[in-house]
Amino acid sequence: MASFSSLPTLYSTRILELMPHLSRPPKLLFVENVVGFETSDTHAKMIETLKSSGFVTQEFILSPLQFGVPYSRPRYFCLAKRNPSSFWSPCFNDKLIWCPSPLFVHDGEPVTDECLRPQDNWDKLLESCVPVEHFLEFKSTAGPKTAECGFEDANIVSREPNDPSKGHDERNGFSSTDLDLYHVPLSLIDRWGSAMDIVYPDSRRCCCFTKSYYRYVKGTGSLLATVQPEIKGKGFPLKEQSLRYFTPWEVANFHSFPEHFVFPDHVNLKQRYALLGNSLSAAVVAPLLHYLFTEPS
Template sequence: MVEVLVNSGLVTQEFILSPLQFGVPYSRPRYFCLAKRKPLSFQYQLFNNQLLLSPSPLFGNNEKTVIGENSQSQENWDNLIDSCQPIENFLEFTSSSDQVDTETGPFANAEVSGNDQETSETFVEGDEFDFGAIDQFVVPLSLIERWGSAMDIVYPDSKRCCCFTKSYYRYVKGTGSLLATIQPKNKGKTSSLKEQCLRYFTPREVANLHSFPKDFQFPKHISLRQRYAMLGNSLSVAVVAPLLQYMFANRHDFSAQELH
């Protein structure tokens, strides 16, 4: 792809970036390619035709070290995660009064399909679905018992959660993190998952982690499954916005003749 762009008279800069690098507690590394047709140029031309693993150029840092392997070290990522906001800043439901009884709630008897960890479709489709009811997002005990060891569990004070895919809420394995609304003394799976009142992140919360604006709303006729699917195929505004700003940073370099 890059070869075709270069042969077509464009200059490229490539990035692999995650919202974690922008202070958002959301692990979603994605490849981005920026291209400008010559004679346009990027603000820092030394990074042309290279793959960058850091957002430093986007914020005025043109040091060569930003593309080094050290930027991907475990220590560096640990520091990035520590600097992120806590997940509780992105939640729609936070108070203890929002909890429901998982033994008697609407998901208590949800079925699991024979070949995978799929939630009964009874609770994810239909015109009567109440998107504002927290009990609709509680993880059924049947899924916890069967797939608890494969779940990624996070807490309100966590500073990282896994990438949400388009299959989130339909499947619990590898589709995104689940939130423990009751924090045990010992975090993780050493404590009983049943006692942690696990729930799915709501579509609004997933949109928050994608850094969508507060006034963003889905049309009312869009089902819950469709909302998660579109969010799973979406982009992080926290990442794309500075990329676009960097992309157009040098527009003032043109002469009047070139602009015409």
């Protein structure tokens, strides 16, 4: 099996150039990229090369929101199998699929054509998502009471919250008394408050975290209001909502990483955010890989 994920165009093009000349080409291929790749010249070249090399493809645009995770991170995926291997649902060969239904339908039931149409409104999926509070490492110290951690639905494993009185937390490599590390300075709120995306423990949507999260606040991911105001949103002074960044462990939760996941001690805080921003959603990738490896009976 071969896989390349969000590689620079130069490297992706080079891999495609080498594909027809391999003496032992891969039997399976998994590709991930940002939404928009499906309309690019590199995508067209990839599909052309795969077809000429004996591959059949199925393409998806999926978000964790479709798997019950309150995390908006739509991504392009391409699954490819080389003949004589075939997909469980061959009716979707050479098509772009916008829903996860084919990944779970293995009993011969047809999947509606709605899967072939772009998602008109991602927000209508929010009712099926669990609240943000289930992903938090630290309990809220003010405002409405947050739910206990420990939920295991929707391919997510939440960690036990830290006890700030316990000092050093070896799982994170940082002192749990340093929650101030994650507080958003008032100076940033003054300057960038209008551009911030604010969520609350009972929210069912969180914006995509990028590799620049924690270094910049505009367009890099949501911030958590730890004090819930009478009126949510920016109609209430942001300075009174006690905004903080999500911790690396919480971002890992949104990516559905397993409970035993840890960073090496030498990886600093900003590097952790950068690595997470470039990572994949396990809740999305796991069923895709399972489907890719499943052969028709």
